[in-house]
Amino acid sequence: MFRSTKLAAAIAALSVGLAACSPNESPISQALALGPAQQTGENVVPPERLPNFASLVEQEGDSVVNISTTRSAKAGMPQFPGMSEDDPFFEFFKRFAPPGARPGPGGPGVPGGPEAPGSDPREFQAQGLGSGFIISEDGYILTNAHVVADADEVTVKMADGKAEYKAKVIGFDKRTDVALLKVDATNLPKVTIGNSSGVKVGEWVAAIGSPFGFANSVTAGIVSAKGRSLPDDSYVPFIQTDVAVNPGNSGGPLLNLKGEVIGINSQIYSRTGGYQGVSFAIPIEVAMDIGKQLQATGKVTRGRLGVVIQQVTPELAKSFGLKDSSGALVASVEPGSPAEKAGLKRGDVILKYEGKPVESSIELPRVVGTTKPGTTTIVQVWRDGGAQDIKVVVGEIPSEKVAARAEQAPARTANRLGLVLNEMSPEQRSQTKSTGLIVQSVQGSSAKAGIREGDVILAVNDKEVSSTEQFDKLVVQSSAEQPVALLVRRGENTLYIAVKPNASERVG
Template sequence: MSIRNLIIAAMLACAPLAQSVAAVLPDFADLVEKQGPSVVNISTTTTVRPDARGPQMPNIPEDDPAFDMFRRFFPGPNGGMPGQPREQESHSLGSGFVINADGYILTNAHVVDGADEVVVKLSDKREFKARVIGADKRTDVALIRIDGKNLPQVSLGDPGKLRVGEWVLAIGSPFGFESTVTAGIVSAKGRSLPQENFVPFIQTDVAINPGNSGGPLFNMKGEVVGINSQIYSRTGGFMGLSFAIPIDVAMDIAEQLKSNGKVTRGRIGVVIQEVTKELAETFGLSKPAGALVSAVDPDGPAAKAGVEAGDIILKFNGKAISTSGDLPRTVASVKPGSRGTVQVWRKGAAREFNVAVAELNDDDGAPQRAQQRKRNDKSPQNIGRLGLGLSELNPNSRRQADVKSGVMVEEVLQGGQAARAGLRRGDVIVQVNDQDVKSIEQFNGLLTQFEKRKRVALLVKRGEGTLFLPLQLAEGN
């Protein structure tokens, strides 16, 4: 057979495959044509007020040779710039979508944050000044309204029915390019992000850029399943990691903003961390689950009910807490003033406590800057064992660390068991398996006492917070 005939035969053989691939690729044209008019462009104007003094002339004596040179650049009174500093306007762009024909629009809180003027531009080029009904920074959801009537509105879907791998589509105004359409797939669901405790994000690989914020994420039925909120990037641009707020979360926030102008959330007063495989084994759980309590507000509802640091919260009001991120969202949904049942795992058994849910304030859970602690003058001890160097606390270091007792981590050898556990120089080890640490000698005694357990749980004070770390006592798995 000639080469020409071989090529023709190969092309004919590949044709059915190409047709089958083309058949499964989605066509977004009808969806965009129908839903596009409900997506809006949002532009904001913010007045920036500079320092009233403006740039000032350095404090130079008049007889200094440099005085006349600087005076040319600072000719104003008292060595300032001439005239009064001007107010400047800052402009930004975002997206949004109409959820009600009477003019209610959802967008991100960061799109309208601090804006003096918000202007909404519809797909038919009409423009309206918008009023901010309310914004919730914890979820990055804002509700605004324009005085339009009979506006095209979106249909809402159920993000809970999304499947990882299915197609989704975004419409927005990246860099001001209005009505831009991008598509991709759902990469993950229920994603937790740092400092974002109240949103189980939908992760996608849809191209999202500055200006897309606040725009809708559609499923293939043309229903909104999320609000495009943020991206993960090392360059400031799209890198394949985009995150959307589930629409059911956003609509719950919108209803509260519409009714009350703010969002009310419950709190029980605990600091939590994820339960890793190693921590689950250390605390006697059959598998990683729940939220490990690393600290308790002494005046909070959980403390008053009997919840302690070292408890693992497995359920709240009967709802399973699969990961630590589930707890803040579950508790937040409970009305302050009501009571809730907390099921915890403590010392190998499940226990229940009845908690009076309090209201979460704006400053609750705000990150606090860690204080720099001075190191002790004493040489570290115990370096040989577990790759961990310790020193005793003196009254000054105990006061700075704000602990009653413990031992200071002075050195952590790379590759040692302490380093693998996550210990850092400057940490204060407060407890070993719920036993208070009072000295290095007693700490070593506790390790000997628990050496048959393979791992121990260290309660560590780090900066302003506390956390549990699983320390393996012997080499091997």
């Protein structure tokens, strides 16, 4: 009887609900039409519409060009000639070519790659594809350096697919991956140059280019991050996006919703060779600065201090008596460099450059690089527990030098910080022009801090060491509450590593 009463009430309620709906509308569709705000009475922000990129493409699309290159090369596999990674068929041959005939840098059948056994090298025309955009009506074009470097011939095709020009490479800069081209034409459509500094993470952006040779293709996404630093690219604060960028997109513009160019699409992060949601663009300010220098002189000059720097970790900041981990720690000073002449020392922490705070070590190479060589500037450093200003005459970046590596000496043991150390032989000291202790093995807190086998310990808490006894003494003398700052040479570079030893490691 009770169940029957409840069932009758439910049917009655449903009948009332159905009567409230329009004849052609179900209760569900009516609820959806009302929306959450009307159902609950809450103030809900209406969803934004997705951006329409049609006007952007119409406005700037004609200024984006397709770039094709050829260069003479030798290969051992004529049936699979070498090709650049921007070639539309690169990924196909990479996956399906037989063993020994893989395309791409370092593989058989490409310039500089090993030749297949029994094959005779033969010359062929290697081809590459990329994108670019016109920055002036008289034919100057920006693209990536890796698109045109070493090319014998560069051809630029306009967006309409009809006009085609032979391009001259005015110059390129491999450090920033920017190149400047020139075609003999006038009244060309040019892009609108924007400013990447005002771009916000999460903002919509679009890319136009020629992925796999498909000219004037448009993809869109958002800005994922700003100021990214990539390996071997310390001079570029990359814009990271999730815009689909594929081989052939290199050198094309990254645009905001106003149709302004804010970057040059340059790199992707991928484990497959194709797009995986992580793309990087060179900020347009960096590219335009390089372009202006190339147009004026055909080369790029950069300022230098002559120091090797590293990030200040919280542990290192504590060991140096700093309030926070901002700044750039000087790990070494090059002999005869502007830094040495000015009085900068290993162990200094650069806090300000030209009066502006240095938030991290990533920033310093960029700001120094943009300083005109010969300029006198003020560098504020933290030294001996206090800040002081030092005048430095900025030099110019020289050609790269290769330093000798230290060899292993006969093993000697030491039980400090979990390290087994070897003393340098006189020959090694003479060869490296330094003293120090070679790490034979590492464990415990030193391993956790990042010390590696083969590292050379040069100093403990900024005091040079040349013997294991000296090392042990300095470690024992250090404060139990402070991490031990080890100055380490790794390969051709030096860096500081803070090690906080366990109590068992400190007593030895």
